[in-house]
Amino acid sequence: MFYKKLQKIMFDSINKYLTTYSNSESPCLVYDFGLLEQVLFEFKKQIPEDFNYKFFYAIKANANEEILRYLSDRIDGVDVASLAELKIAKKFFNSEKISINGPAFTCEDIKLLNREGYRTDINYPEYLINNFQDSEIGIRIMEVDEQNNSLSRFGINIFDDNYFHSIEIANITRLHLHFGEKNINFIRKLEDTLIQFKKMDKLKNITEINIGGGFIQLLMSNQLNNFFLELMELYKMFGIEDKIVTLIEPGNALVKFSGYMVAKPINVSEESGKQIITVNTSIYTNTLWFTPKIITTLNPTSTNRINSKIYGNTCFEYDKYSEEIYLPKVSTESSLVFFPMGAYVKSNHSNLHSNKFMSEVYLWTQTES
Template sequence: MNQIVDYIQSRKENSSEPFCAFLYDLDHLREHVRRRVETLPASCRLFYAIKANSDEPILRTLAPIVDGFEVASLGEVKKVRAVAPDIPILFGGPGKTDEEIEGAIDHHVSLLHVESVHELQRVANLASQRGIQVPILLRVNLRGPLPDATLAMAGRPTQFGIDETEIAEAIRLAQGLESVKLEGFHLHSLSNNLNPEQHVRLVEYYCERVTGWIKEFALQITYLNAGGGIGVNYADLEEQFDWDLFVKRLGPMLEAKCPAGVTPLFECGRYLTASCGYYAVEVLDIKRNHGKNYVVIRGGTHHFRLPVSWQHSHPFQVIPVERWDYPFLRKELHDNEITVVGQLCTPKDVLAKDIVVPRVRIGDVILFQYAGAYGWAISHHDFLSHPHPEHVYLEQSDRTFAVGGNKHGRRIV
């Protein structure tokens, strides 16, 4: 955090331009993910779901650490191959085109997640035309019961996976197709689970279902993809998912319940990258309307859509900036409740609502934390054609670089 604040204040000392940037701490990212990989049970593999953030420096930082990447489009396949020509790739998503299936084959995707019987037939047909065998996982929409979470992909009607009541048909079809090899099952059912013991029970449930299919259909499979689903607590940054408890409970459970010879795969996105990223935006104005204080920032939900998408007030802190270039008094608030809004011509452009801050002034910088996942990647960048934010990637270096006003021993990738 200190290096992020130093960078912002240094930039503002040397520039009168309103500050607006996504900032990424690559050292934090590297250490955070490395520890997750190292502490998972030895039988497991950890993939990064790049939909959370597919920026090239993020992928380059993670490629030497994770066991592979999970993608959901041919475009994402190409992004991965641009930084890691040989790394394993898992390819999912409910609406793959023939071009994407053929692209997955051309780019040597390790496992293709098949989402329907029709898609299974299409994959088999395309593979047969090439005279090859494509390794697949069948994605199953389990009936449950499943835990509650912010987003649910299974246990209820959704567009994801094959209904569990139809899985027998899909397994028998896959067994009879020479051009596909059924390597296992993909059971990603929910997103943003904050309860580690509940998550272990979920993976245990997956193991039990897969064990049943192995016995019923005399299967010889290799993988159980348990998906991602590990969450981030935006409401209280001090109370995050207890990873240590999760892996402590996970190991013994897998020894007892995971079918022999089956490797559990995890494909986390948000949980791996959220904490390394920040969205930093300068305060352009402070105004009061109908009894409420509004802090207007250089930026908004067209850059950082997550808060309005999830209907929450995103956590932030105010970074003081002493520079003031105007010949009149600087407006400020003390110990007041504020709502942080962007530049868009819509009342929905709100990033945080009714938050008490000790002090905020026009010209200070609002620093939104845990913005490294589903921020820029999911936003409507060109709505109203405002300028895009900068994207700055900071990491430790052996010597000091003076780049863009940065003189704090940091390197901008």
């Protein structure tokens, strides 16, 4: 049902785009706040009403200022992973509404930002030594396997005896667990973390738990409510349900479906009965982390579908949008629409051939929430 609502808004938005821009802006990334509004509505609807949480947005997914302006009075804050992201976030959120975490910050950065009232979570165990006995601090928990071996280079392995003293003397009031898609396995790993802090007699000091992102599968399968109910039961097991504020930091899950790309063919040719399309933008420079899907063609020359391959416009041999897909026949007067494109596009953009990032345009298609 949720995805069907997105589909309706999506195709209404494309019609509005064609009316507003006459298909002249290309390549362009179209953000529709109606799509973002629908995702935010659905996300909050699936969270239990009595769950004590704060909704933060992970800016690394998309630092577009118009998106941040829209979100500024609709969420509780944002998470930043660099000083550059922090500079953008400060335009829309004060220090209490900004969470700091990531490997890009020096110890001196963390000290300063902590004094200025930001939520600062340490990524490196070395930073704890002789630095945060007198001021509250958070730590990022490293993901480990069943033998407590590290599964990530991020965070502090709280099960490693080498770091026990540093954790013991620091004034840790926040825990930050940012790994994987949320599921029952995450709940178990959080339980192990709480057990460890209880053993160290440090759990009593914890007032905030940041569980990061990774909600997209739960959101799309309408399982967010069940996950948070399990999380609440876990808190009750430890008797901390009334003292813990939980931060959630969706990035991809929140903005992924807010944008789509419109691109035009530079050239269309046929080889062995296949349609070979080169478009005026590049998967290699724009979407390194994923392959977007073509959801429709605009102004096709024929409705008959033909086996097609789509390439980007760089000199990189493997700049391909798809291996093969059946599409209507198109020409250089047609356009292809790729969706979803709201997350990890501009933030991952590279400028091979000195190509600048594509145009960004904004629409607001009304929802039926």
